Amino acid sequence: MTSRTPPDDAHPYLRAASAGIRHHTRALTPSDAHPPRPADRLHLDVLHTHLTSLHQLLDRLADTTRPPHPGAGRHLATAHTLLWQATSEVHSAFHLLPSNTAAEAETGACHPERLPEGPPVLTICQRHLAAGHSIRRKTTPTDLRPHTTTCVR
Known part of the structure; x- marks a missing residue:
């Protein structure tokens, strides 16, 4: 079975995102000139954004693939x-890293009750809770163990 579009033209945005991740991974590879740096909150926030977008894409692909191809849809x-479990771990790691500013340190804990009016640092929590609603509609709590959708901090 062949695809209708040549590989060069298929899914250009996904290819660009993958190329960006490969470039970033190479840039983080330690060398004599650049010693390894630990992740910071900004780095994990951007990574969390990418993971939640990929999470939405997989959700839609699974929904559209399942009727004609049940086995592939299950996978x-x-x-x-x-991927949700990985996203949840990145969110937890974000809250365990030290903040860069005093204001961020005071507001860095995840408080879902304050999200609509919360400071910009809580954007990761808003995104995470929105993705959590999606995963809870389609999975059981047993599927998600030992991971939870709550903040650790």
């Missing part, structure tokens, strides 16, 4: 769940 649904 995509499993990938969707596993």
